[in-house]
Amino acid sequence: xxxxxxxxxxxxxxxRACIQWKCKLALLLAIANCGFILACGPGKTATVDRPxxxxxxxxxxxxxxxxxxxxxxxxYRGKVPRGSxxxxxxxxxxxxxxxxxxxxxxxxxxxxxxxxxxxxxxxxLVKKKWGSEGVKLRVISAYDIDDVNIRxxxxxxxxxxxxxxxxxxxxxxxxxYPILGSMARDAGFNWVLYATKGYIHASxxxxxxxxYRKAGCFPETAAVHLEGGATKTMKDLQIGDRVASMDSHGKxxxxxxxxxxxxxxxxxxxxxxxxxxxxxxxxxxxxxxxIYQLNKQSLRETALFxxxxxxxNFVYVRQGSTLEKFTAGRVAxxxxxxxxxxxxxxxxxxxxVVDNVLCSCYAVFSDAQVAHYSFxxxxxxxxxxxxxxxxxxxxxxxxxxxxxxxxxxxxxxxxL
Numbered sequence: 001x002x003x004x005x006x007x008x009x010x011x012x013x014x015x016r017a018c019i020q021w022k023c024k025l026a027l028l029l030a031i032a033n034c035g036f037i038l039a040c041g042p043g044k045t046a047t048v049d050r051p052x053x054x055x056x057x058x059x060x061x062x063x064x065x066x067x068x069x070x071x072x073x074x075x076y077r078g079k080v081p082r083g084s085x086x087x088x089x090x091x092x093x094x095x096x097x098x099x100x101x102x103x104x105x106x107x108x109x110x111x112x113x114x115x116x117x118x119x120x121x122x123x124x125l126v127k128k129k130w131g132s133e134g135v136k137l138r139v140i141s142a143y144d145i146d147d148v149n150i151r152x153x154x155x156x157x158x159x160x161x162x163x164x165x166x167x168x169x170x171x172x173x174x175x176x177y178p179i180l181g182s183m184a185r186d187a188g189f190n191w192v193l194y195a196t197k198g199y200i201h202a203s204x205x206x207x208x209x210x211x212y213r214k215a216g217c218f219p220e221t222a223a224v225h226l227e228g229g230a231t232k233t234m235k236d237l238q239i240g241d242r243v244a245s246m247d248s249h250g251k252x253x254x255x256x257x258x259x260x261x262x263x264x265x266x267x268x269x270x271x272x273x274x275x276x277x278x279x280x281x282x283x284x285x286x287x288x289x290x291i292y293q294l295n296k297q298s299l300r301e302t303a304l305f306x307x308x309x310x311x312x313n314f315v316y317v318r319q320g321s322t323l324e325k326f327t328a329g330r331v332a333x334x335x336x337x338x339x340x341x342x343x344x345x346x347x348x349x350x351x352x353v354v355d356n357v358l359c360s361c362y363a364v365f366s367d368a369q370v371a372h373y374s375f376x377x378x379x380x381x382x383x384x385x386x387x388x389x390x391x392x393x394x395x396x397x398x399x400x401x402x403x404x405x406x407x408x409x410x411x412x413x414x415x416l
Contacts, residue, residue, distance in 0.1 A: 054182065055181075055182055056177075056178045056182055056192070056194040056200075057178070057194065058194055058196075058197065059193075060181075061191065061192065061193045062181075062182075062185050062191070062192045065191070067191045067193070067203055068156060068158070072190055072191040072203075073158060073163065073164075073190040073191045073204055073205050074190075074205045074206055076156035076157075076158065076160075077161055077206065078160070078161075079145050079160040080143070080145065080161050080162060081145065082145070086161075087110075090110040090112060090143055090162045091110070091111060091112070091113055091116050092109045093110075093111060093116050093119060094109070095119070095120050095123055097123040097124070097127050097137065098119065098120075098136060098137045098138070098139060099137070099138040099139070100138075101138070101139065101141070107142060107144055108139050108140065108141060108142050108143075109142065110142055110162055111143060111162045111163070111165065112161065112162045112163050112206065112207050113207050114163070114204045114205060114206070114207045115142070115162060115164075115165065117188070118187050118189050118204055119137075119139070119165060119187075121188060122167075122183060122184055122187035122189070123136070125183045125187055126180070126183065129179075129183070130176070134170075134171075135169050135171050135173075136169070136170040137167065137169065137170070138167065138168045138169055138170045138172070139165055139166070139167060140166045140167070140168060140199060141159060141164075141165065141166040142159070142162060142164070142165045142166075143159065143162035144157075144159040144160070145160050161206070163203050163205075163206060164201065164203035165201075165202055165203075166199045166200070167184065167200045167201075167202060168198070168199050168200070174197055174198070177194065177197070177199070177200055178194065180200050181193075181200045181202075184200060185308075186305075186308075188204075188288070189202040189203065190203060190204050190205050191203045191204075217261075217262055217269075217285075217289065217343050217344035218284065218285055218286075218289075218342075218343050218344070218354055219269070219284055219339030219340055219341050219342075219343070220233060220234050220265070220339070220340055220341030221233055221234070221235070221284075221339065221340075222234045222283075222284060222285075222343070222354050222355055223354070224237060224241075224243045224345075224352060224354055225243060225244040225318070225353055225356075226241055226242060226244075226254070227242040227243075227254035234341065234343035235341060235343070237257065237343070237345060238257070239257050239258070239260070239390050239392055240256065241256075241257045242254040242255060242256050242257075243255060243345070243347060243352055244318060244353035245348075245349040245351050245352055245353060246316070246326065246349065246351055246353075246358055247349060250326065252324050252325065252326065252353075253349065255347040255348045255349040255351075255352070256347065256348050257346070257347055258346050258347065258378070258379065258382050258389050259345075259346050259378075259382075259389045259390055259391045259392075259397060260343060260344055260345055260346065260391050260392055261346050261361070261391075261396065261400045262344040262396050262397065262400070263342065263344070263391075263393065263394055263395065264341065264342035264394060265341055265342075266340075266341070267340075267341065267342055268338055268339070268340055269338065269339060269340075269341075269342050270286070270287070270336065271285060271286055271287075271336070271337050271338065271339045272284070272285055272286070272287050272307065272334060272336060272337070273333075273334070273335050273336075273337045274291075274306065274309060274315070274331060274334055274357070275334075276315060276329035276330060276331055276332060276357070277330050277332040278329065278330055279317050279327060279329055279356075280329075281355060281356045281357050282355060283354060283355045284337060284339055284355070285306045285359060286306065286342075286363065287306050288305055288306070288307065289305070289306050289359065289363040290303045290304065290306075290362050290363055290368050290371075291303070291304065291305075291306050291315060291357070291358075291359050291360065292351075292359070293315060294314040294315060295314070301316070303360055303367075303368035305363075309331060309334065310331065310334075311332065311333065311334060312330065312331060313330075313331045314328040314329065314330055314331070315328070315329055315331060315357055315358065316328070316357065316358035317329030317357055318353050318356045318357075318358070319356070329357070344363070345361065346375065347361055348379060350362065350368075350371075350372040350375070362375075375399070378399050
């Protein structure tokens with residue numbers, strides 16, 4: 001008889017023993033997860049790869065909004081004086097893959113936690129693209145409150161709060177800067193400006209606004225399709241339900257909901273609403289959630305952030321008289337919206353059909369394949385000990401938090 005089904009052994013575990021065992025398992029999963037990241041090669045999902053965004057144009061900003069607008073990096077909160085508590089909360093960045101311009105106070109290394117996370121992710125992308133040339137990311141300015149007689153930034157610059165950075169590459173090759181700006185957006189910066197031919201400016205939301213541990217998600221009204229033909233809203237979805245997903249062969253299957261990576265029932269959140277045509281569908285999703293863009297010519301898909309989807313792109317839409325097949329739906333409109341609730345279900349397949357559109361279960365971290373590998377230990381633990389992965393209370397799943405801490409240490413996250 002399998003160990004997990006032995007009720008006598010289960011009864012022998014007291015509450016204290018269970019807590020100790022769970023803590024040990026968490027540590028074991030963290031170690032196992034490192035092995036998955038370092039050892040696993042492409043599997044059946046090898047067609048999912050990183051989007052190749054177009055180079056930025058001089059003076060272009062992404063998004064095309066004011067830097068301090070709510071939908072970009074958020075409002076200016078005022079200067080952070082040296083020596084203040086807010087100043088002490090800024091974190092120095094000693095990532096060896098980043099070259100920092102030397103300054104008297106070491107200010108080019110100081111930044112908010114959110115900015116540090118995004119900068120480390122950008123450094124990883126730069127190393128991946130140009131590391132063979134010995135090129136690293138270079139920071140020429142981060143926290144900077146300007147001197148009394150010298151103003152290097154505007155009156156409401158986010159440099160004053162440690163939320164902005166000015167960037168080049170270590171070889172100062174200006175031909176690379178248009179690509180660098182695009183990569184900064186991929187890394188999760190909330191606003192990027194190709195300011196001059198000499199540098200890229202990028203900024204982030206404040207730490208208490210960013211909520212960058214949030215797994216990315218759907219509102220409570222989003223609908224999923226259950227085995228048997230019924231539908232449920234995210235608000236009513238339960239762990240153990242089997243929902244429409246895609247298997248490794250591109251077919252619709254009904255995958256078990258293992259847990260929720262994030263739940264915030266009473267919050268109001270900013271979303272992106274994506275509408276498709278031929279066939280028609282309407283999906284509401286957070287901007288940092290991964291969605292599959294389909295290339296009709298090559299029949300390959302790319303996992304990209306919802307914010308990077310463009311009108312004219314194609315996504316997987318569930319259709320047909322029995323709704324048991326996928327077709328390419330053309331994106332006809334994209335708009336910002338607000339919705340109630342935050343729900344991020346995790347299925348066995350790692351993807352889920354929401355409002356008839358195929359989406360990844362993962363968010364914030366830019367590589368869907370690595371994200372899926374990262375949760376393999378949790379799926380394995382759930383198989384061994386049913387219920388251990390369960391999380392249906394408000395907040396972020398403990399394993400998602402564990403991954404964030406692990407990858408932040410490895411400089412490998414953009415905010416999982």
